[in-house]
Amino acid sequence: MKIDNSLPLEYSTEENRLKILGFWIFLAAEIALFATLFATYFAYQGRTGNGPGTEIFEITPVLINTFALLTSSFTIGLAVNAMRLGNKKAMLTFLGLTLALGLVFLGVEIKEFFTFVHEGATIQTSGYLSILFSTLGTHGAHVSLGFFWGLFIIIQVSKYGLTPHTANKAFIFSLYWHFLDVVWIFIFSFVYLKGMM
Amino acid sequence: MEFFERFAVPHPSFAIYASMVGIALTSLAIVVGLTYFKKWGYLWREWITTVDHKRIGIMYILAALIMLLRGLVDAVMLRAQLAIPDNTILDSQHYNEVFSAHGVIMIMFMAMPFLFGLMNIVTPLQIGARDVAFPRLNAISFWLFFMGAMLFNIAFVVGGAPDAGWTSYFPLASEEFSPSVGTNYYMMSLQLSGLGTLMTGINFLTTIFRMRAPGLKLMQLPMFTWAMLVTNVLIIAVFPLFAVALAFGAMDRMFGTQFFTIGNGGMDMMWANLFWVWGHPEVYILILPAFGIYSEIISTFARRNLYGYKSMVASMVAITILSLVVWAHHFYTMGQGVLANSIFSIATMAIAVPTGIKIFNWLATLRKGKIEFTTPMLWSLAFIPTFLIGGVTGVMLAMASADFQYHNTMFLVAHFHYTIIPGVVYAFIAGLIYWWPKMFGFMLNEKIGKVSFWLVAIFFNVTFFPMFITGLDGQARRMYTYSEETGFGPLNLIASIGAIGLALGFIVLAYNIYWSTRYMPRNIGSDPWNARSLEWSIPSPVPVYNFATLPHVKSSQAFWDAKTKGHNLFPDKVEEIHMPNNSGVPFIMCVIFFIGAFSLIFDMIPLAIASLIGVFACMAYRSFEANHDHGYHIHVKEIEETEERLRGANK
Numbered sequence: 001m002k003i004d005n006s007l008p009l010e011y012s013t014e015e016n017r018l019k020i021l022g023f024w025i026f027l028a029a030e031i032a033l034f035a036t037l038f039a040t041y042f043a044y045q046g047r048t049g050n051g052p053g054t055e056i057f058e059i060t061p062v063l064i065n066t067f068a069l070l071t072s073s074f075t076i077g078l079a080v081n082a083m084r085l086g087n088k089k090a091m092l093t094f095l096g097l098t099l100a101l102g103l104v105f106l107g108v109e110i111k112e113f114f115t116f117v118h119e120g121a122t123i124q125t126s127g128y129l130s131i132l133f134s135t136l137g138t139h140g141a142h143v144s145l146g147f148f149w150g151l152f153i154i155i156q157v158s159k160y161g162l163t164p165h166t167a168n169k170a171f172i173f174s175l176y177w178h179f180l181d182v183v184w185i186f187i188f189s190f191v192y193l194k195g196m197m
Numbered sequence: 198m199e200f201f202e203r204f205a206v207p208h209p210s211f212a213i214y215a216s217m218v219g220i221a222l223t224s225l226a227i228v229v230g231l232t233y234f235k236k237w238g239y240l241w242r243e244w245i246t247t248v249d250h251k252r253i254g255i256m257y258i259l260a261a262l263i264m265l266l267r268g269l270v271d272a273v274m275l276r277a278q279l280a281i282p283d284n285t286i287l288d289s290q291h292y293n294e295v296f297s298a299h300g301v302i303m304i305m306f307m308a309m310p311f312l313f314g315l316m317n318i319v320t321p322l323q324i325g326a327r328d329v330a331f332p333r334l335n336a337i338s339f340w341l342f343f344m345g346a347m348l349f350n351i352a353f354v355v356g357g358a359p360d361a362g363w364t365s366y367f368p369l370a371s372e373e374f375s376p377s378v379g380t381n382y383y384m385m386s387l388q389l390s391g392l393g394t395l396m397t398g399i400n401f402l403t404t405i406f407r408m409r410a411p412g413l414k415l416m417q418l419p420m421f422t423w424a425m426l427v428t429n430v431l432i433i434a435v436f437p438l439f440a441v442a443l444a445f446g447a448m449d450r451m452f453g454t455q456f457f458t459i460g461n462g463g464m465d466m467m468w469a470n471l472f473w474v475w476g477h478p479e480v481y482i483l484i485l486p487a488f489g490i491y492s493e494i495i496s497t498f499a500r501r502n503l504y505g506y507k508s509m510v511a512s513m514v515a516i517t518i519l520s521l522v523v524w525a526h527h528f529y530t531m532g533q534g535v536l537a538n539s540i541f542s543i544a545t546m547a548i549a550v551p552t553g554i555k556i557f558n559w560l561a562t563l564r565k566g567k568i569e570f571t572t573p574m575l576w577s578l579a580f581i582p583t584f585l586i587g588g589v590t591g592v593m594l595a596m597a598s599a600d601f602q603y604h605n606t607m608f609l610v611a612h613f614h615y616t617i618i619p620g621v622v623y624a625f626i627a628g629l630i631y632w633w634p635k636m637f638g639f640m641l642n643e644k645i646g647k648v649s650f651w652l653v654a655i656f657f658n659v660t661f662f663p664m665f666i667t668g669l670d671g672q673a674r675r676m677y678t679y680s681e682e683t684g685f686g687p688l689n690l691i692a693s694i695g696a697i698g699l700a701l702g703f704i705v706l707a708y709n710i711y712w713s714t715r716y717m718p719r720n721i722g723s724d725p726w727n728a729r730s731l732e733w734s735i736p737s738p739v740p741v742y743n744f745a746t747l748p749h750v751k752s753s754q755a756f757w758d759a760k761t762k763g764h765n766l767f768p769d770k771v772e773e774i775h776m777p778n779n780s781g782v783p784f785i786m787c788v789i790f791f792i793g794a795f796s797l798i799f800d801m802i803p804l805a806i807a808s809l810i811g812v813f814a815c816m817a818y819r820s821f822e823a824n825h826d827h828g829y830h831i832h833v834k835e836i837e838e839t840e841e842r843l844r845g846a847n848k
Contacts, residue, residue, distance in 0.1 A: 017407065018330045018331070018403055018407055018408075019331075021403050021406060021407055022330055022331060022399055022400070022403040025398075025399045025402050025403060025433060026399050028433055029395055029398070029399065029433045029436070029437045030437070032433065032434055032435070032436075032437040032438055033437035033438070033440065033441060035438075036437065036438040036441040036442075036471070037441060040441070040445075040456075040467065040471070043464065043467060044462065044464065044467075047462030047463070047464065048462050049455070049460065049461035049462035049463075050461065051461070051462075123448075123452070123454050124452070124453040124454055124455065125455070125461070126455055126461045126462035126463075127455045127456060127458070127461060127462030127463040127464060128462050129455075130445075130448070130454040130455045130456050130463075131456070134444075134445070134448075134454075148813070148817075152817060152820050152821070156820070156821065156824060160824050163824070165823065165824055166824070169820075
């Protein structure tokens with residue numbers, strides 16, 4: 001394995017560079033996936049049948065979630081920065097903080113789902129609610145998956161240290177996490193804000 | 198016992214019971230055979246755990262050929278039923294199941310794996326790479342496809358086959374109108390194989406972008422690899438969309454969501470839209486590689502450079518983009534209005550332009566060429582006029598107002614068989630014969646190959662041309678029978694006779710593989726066709742590391758120029774080669790995927806959740822394993838010995 005020391009650790013081997021490009025292409029596929037969900041969401045707006053529509057939205061949990069997720073994007077940026085400086089302890093701290101904020105997001109979202117269902121808005125109620133739950137749920141599932149992924153990376157970095165391999169994983173994970181944040185901004189704007197206007 | 202009742206076939210017949218016995222006996226024979234000849238270890242070490250792109254490619258092609266046989270049997274059953282008016286070989290339900298299976302299997306489980314097989318074997322060799330970017334992901338892709346295919350294939354003996362067509366339109370495909378688990382099978386098996394396809398797309402795009410040999414620029418790629426590049430872009434653009442559509446369909450059926458229902462805000466037409474936004478690019482995912490194969494073969498056997506390289510690339514890119522904006526032409530009659538129909542009509546006809554450019558480029562390549570009529574070349578030459586009929590009838594169908602006459606008739610069936618069979622099937626067979634020596638180190642027999650070619654080329658037209666006429670006369674597709682008064686009888690009989698000839702052609706092809714494996718000479722050298730691209734510069738069959746030293750490329754016909762102008766392709770000295778380890782995890786993970794999908798189909802939620810956890814456990818295992826799995830090295834001495842042996846025997 002040839003290591004190029006002029007590049008950051010996560011880019012230092014050819015295998016690492018391949019993985020980063022591959023992950024960017026994967027993110028392109030993810031964009032196609034979420035684009036489909038959004039397009040379907042727009043097509044189903046107002047198709048509420050006998051069920052409730054956008055009046056079920058509440059601003060407080062959404063704002064908490066937005067704040068949590070945007071902050072977590074910042075902290076994971078700090079984690080990658082710490083990684084580049086070779087500061088393992090700071091990196092792990094920031095990664096932990098990121099995941100904690102992810103947990104806050106998930107907690108609030110799950111509570112929000114319970115409130116929806118309590119108000120008679122379930123995934124089976126209408127076409128609109130089916131796509132609403134699917135869009136939010138797909139994003140939430142991505143965050144949940146990301147939580148466990150991040151957890152494994154924390155374990156591996158503390159176990160094996162900052163190697164080209166673990167650094168590469170952490171960097172790719174940060175790309176994923178930022179991407180989820182971008183998707184959330186779209187959800188926040190086009191699902192929640194548009195719905196509440 | 199109540200638990201097991203769900204696995205019963207809801208609409209059984211003698212043929213289905215016979216198939217059950219047949220499947221049981223075949224499986225038993227395989228198990229006994231493997232045990233008797235002590236081949237389990239070999240199978241596991243050399244094939245199931247392999248991450249070598251060439252072996253994965255061979256497995257893809259093997260699976261594709263088996264699925265071709267299954268699809269062919271379905272086709273023959275359909276034609277047998279339609280041979281005479283008021284026939285009763287199949288009843289309406291069985292007819293529905295058989296044409297649904299025929300469509301899905303031929304597109305998703307025959308054409309797609311055939312494409313991936315050739316893509317796997319040829320692409321890395323043409324760009325001078327030692328493997329794909331992510332060898333293990335490649336194995337996962339294959340096993341996901343394989344499990345999806347197996348899942349779909351057991352449907353008709355376990356729980357009931359899908360019966361809503363390969364398009365599975367809602368509301369017909371809903372729980373209400375398709376109550377058996379058949380359509381669940383459709384949703385889950387395509388989800389599995391589609392996931393594999395998406396990973397292949399990511400894998401090969403990364404490979405083509407980052408792993409080209411020193412000096413090989415994008416605009417010097419062989420045309421087949423260019424076709425792979427645009428194909429994979431298309432895969433990444435539309436397969437996520439199909440995953441979403443399938444998930445919606447599955448949720449409607451299994452969890453009572455309202456996506457494609459008629460009341461409660463659902464929209465049945467949304468399925469048709471989503472399906473074809475994926476489905477139309479999908480047919481270009483099949484045809485673009487075929488164009489690539491034809492470009493390689495025609496330029497090789499016309500002994501000329503491919504005419505108009507840049508326009509070939511540009512037209513492929515144009516087709517790729519246009520293919521994304523024509524989906525609504527599949528349902529002009531479903532009421533989206535004149536304006537939308539006009540836009541889609543014009544966009545569709547526009548595709549004829551880049552396709553026409555390609556046809557003229559091939560003709561110009563042939564002009565003044567010293568054409569050699571080998572079997573791959575025959576398939577390629579037959580493609581041009583036959584595909585042209587498919588293309589011209591396509592332009593007819595593209596006219597929205599006229600389409601009201603042709604829609605859902607046998608005319609359409611004839612049209613798409615005229616595009617897919619000469620376009621895709623001829624190409625893959627031509628590619629298989631062309632690259633066969635590279636895969637196995639011997640050639641297929643030319644004489645038997647020509648017999649199978651002429652059988653298929655003639656009887657293809659006998660089978661499908663009559664359908665243009667009966668279609669224009671109003672014979673609807675997907676109808677299991679017709680009365681004598683319609684007058685469709687004689688032409689349908691001709692079509693059915695043609696189907697027998699067509700089947701015979703494929704049987705001769707299979708016989709050719711058998712015969713050639715036993716009797717064809719093995720010392721064929723590395724370049725039996727006197728070809729032009731890099732894969733022919735290395736021994737046949739290709740050693741595990743592909744290239745002992747990486748080639749240095751200066752032109753789009755690197756190997757040809759090396760032969761004719763005396764370039765040195767391999768100036769480097771042999772060094773140690775790093776290789777990835779084999780692994781059983783991809784296979785095990787995909788078996789768990791299979792179990793999970795199967796339990797979802799039959800509404801066994803706890804098992805499905807357990808499987809999901811199992812899949813994640815496999816991923817987590819790999820995540821930790823990868824920290825100390827550094828692969829292995831092949832030493833210089835071993836490489837030199839291998840090269841000596843292979844090249845020595847070949848020269």
